[in-house]
Amino acid sequence: MAARKAVEQELSKEKIMEAARELFVTHGYRHVSMRQIAKELGYSHGSIYYHFRNKADLFYSLVNQDFALLDQKLEEVLRQDLEPARKLEQVLLGYIQFGLDNQSHYEIMLVIKDEELASKLQEKPNQSYEKFAQAIYYLSGQKANAALIWSIFLSLHGFVAHYCRSGHSFADVETMARFHVQNLLKWLA
Amino acid sequence: MAARKAVEQELSKEKIMEAARELFVTHGYRHVSMRQIAKELGYSHGSIYYHFRNKADLFYSLVNQDFALLDQKLEEVLRQDLEPARKLEQVLLGYIQFGLDNQSHYEIMLVIKDEELASKLQEKPNQSYEKFAQAIYYLSGQKANAALIWSIFLSLHGFVAHYCRSGHSFADVETMARFHVQNLLKWLA
DNA sequence: ATGGTAATTGACCATTGTTCAATTAATGGA
DNA sequence: TCCATTAATTGAACAATGGTCAATTACCAT
Numbered sequence: 001m002a003a004r005k006a007v008e009q010e011l012s013k014e015k016i017m018e019a020a021r022e023l024f025v026t027h028g029y030r031h032v033s034m035r036q037i038a039k040e041l042g043y044s045h046g047s048i049y050y051h052f053r054n055k056a057d058l059f060y061s062l063v064n065q066d067f068a069l070l071d072q073k074l075e076e077v078l079r080q081d082l083e084p085a086r087k088l089e090q091v092l093l094g095y096i097q098f099g100l101d102n103q104s105h106y107e108i109m110l111v112i113k114d115e116e117l118a119s120k121l122q123e124k125p126n127q128s129y130e131k132f133a134q135a136i137y138y139l140s141g142q143k144a145n146a147a148l149i150w151s152i153f154l155s156l157h158g159f160v161a162h163y164c165r166s167g168h169s170f171a172d173v174e175t176m177a178r179f180h181v182q183n184l185l186k187w188l189a
Numbered sequence: 190m191a192a193r194k195a196v197e198q199e200l201s202k203e204k205i206m207e208a209a210r211e212l213f214v215t216h217g218y219r220h221v222s223m224r225q226i227a228k229e230l231g232y233s234h235g236s237i238y239y240h241f242r243n244k245a246d247l248f249y250s251l252v253n254q255d256f257a258l259l260d261q262k263l264e265e266v267l268r269q270d271l272e273p274a275r276k277l278e279q280v281l282l283g284y285i286q287f288g289l290d291n292q293s294h295y296e297i298m299l300v301i302k303d304e305e306l307a308s309k310l311q312e313k314p315n316q317s318y319e320k321f322a323q324a325i326y327y328l329s330g331q332k333a334n335a336a337l338i339w340s341i342f343l344s345l346h347g348f349v350a351h352y353c354r355s356g357h358s359f360a361d362v363e364t365m366a367r368f369h370v371q372n373l374l375k376w377l378a
Numbered sequence: 379a380t381g382g383t384a385a386t387t388g389a390c391c392a393t394t395g396t397t398c399a400a401t402t403a404a405t406g407g408a
Numbered sequence: 409t410c411c412a413t414t415a416a417t418t419g420a421a422c423a424a425t426g427g428t429c430a431a432t433t434a435c436c437a438t
Contacts, residue, residue, distance in 0.1 A: 005403080005417065030219075033394060044418045046397085051416095055395065107302070110354075151369050158347020165302050180340050183376055192386060192433045199385070199434095222425060233387050235428085240385095244426065 011043055013051050021062055028104050066105040067124045070098050088139040092181045099160030100170040140188045152184050200232055202240050210251055214293035218301055255294040256313040262287050277328040281370045288349030289359040300350055329377045341373050
């Protein structure tokens with residue numbers, strides 16, 4: 001009634017995550033079923049549960065990848081050869097772009113309230129924020145205090161959260177994003 | 190196999206909404222089923238579909254109520270006898286306080302994402318925002334343009350959304366809220 | 379009384395996340 | 409080489425979900 005497949009065709013966490021990411025990004029977390037993911041891979045839905053405890057676990061694995069991506073993006077900007085003021089601008093704008101380019105993941109990272117599994121990820125967001133805050137601090141010539149940086153972050157988050165909800169792309173709102181960032185930069189002048 | 194109940198015990202939109210609100214507030218939208226709501230009321234789940242087209246429809250009726258409450262709060266502040274600058278401050282701070290004093294309402298209004306009918310009920314939020322924007326506009330001596338007011342709103346929203354998620358009360362974060370508002374007011378100076 | 383309408387029921391449907399016994403491929407030791 | 413053990417996969421099965429609808433009953437106007 002059931003069988004194991006040849007070893008070179010075996011499923012892996014990586015393959016599942018790849019297919020799942022594609023589907024989650026396209027249709028959103030709630031509108032993607034484990035059966036759809038399995039079908040995409042040509043496997044039975046049960047097999048996914050051999051590799052991930054449940055759907056949320058699979059999704060959080062993706063979210064972890066995304067936080068790493070966010071960190072990477074930040075460091076990319078910091079490595080660029082720009083004046084501090086320009087870099088600062090790019091860091092803020094980059095945050096918005098990241099959020100809107102990875103909407104379903106951003107929601108899980110920083111929007112959706114889910115007590116049961118929120119604790120699972122608590123380290124990563126704090127860790128990522130710390131890097132963000134450090135960057136702002138140094139790029140501002142060590143003028144910005146912690147509260148001000150937090151204020152800036154919350155304002156960026158508001159932008160991303162709102163446009164995530166309405167499903168706009170970064171391109172849709174880029175002009176407004178740049179304007180928002182310019183306003184935030186005034187606090188650091 | 191089925192029966193209609195005595196007229197004084199009849200179900201109504203209001204009764205359903207009351208029970209639904211209670212449950213949504215406690216457990217969140219996704220974790221409340223139509224059967225739970227019906228059980229709470231002592232009715233069959235099918236009866237709710239006589240009064241509301243579907244779960245989302247019921248949900249959005251609650252959202253409308255909450256927006257009316259927000260409008261009321263705004264007008265309360267505007268009626269106060271204060272200098273425009275003080276009033277402006279109170280409008281911004283009042284928005285945050287409303288959000289954190291009515292966290293589950295706020296989530297329903299502006300955080301929770303429900304793709305299916307998101308476009309359907311865009312009137313109320315827009316209407317409420319329009320009042321908010323008008324207030325800011327006049328209190329700023331007609332200096333603020335539309336984009337700047339929108340920027341301010343998004344920044345306020347970020348504050349509320351974040352602390353809603355972590356479940357902090359207004360009292361918990363009042364100092365930070367006042368600081369955030371002071372920053373936002375600089376854009377209008 | 380009677381007929382029409384309004385409200386309620388619960389069986390029913392398709393779909394979901396999840397579990398698990400059964401099954402088969404791979405592996406390694408004798 | 410053979411056999412026991414393990415690893416991976418299957419799909420039937422389960423409970424819960426949102427939603428539909430014919431049947432049923434209370435109400436009301438005439």
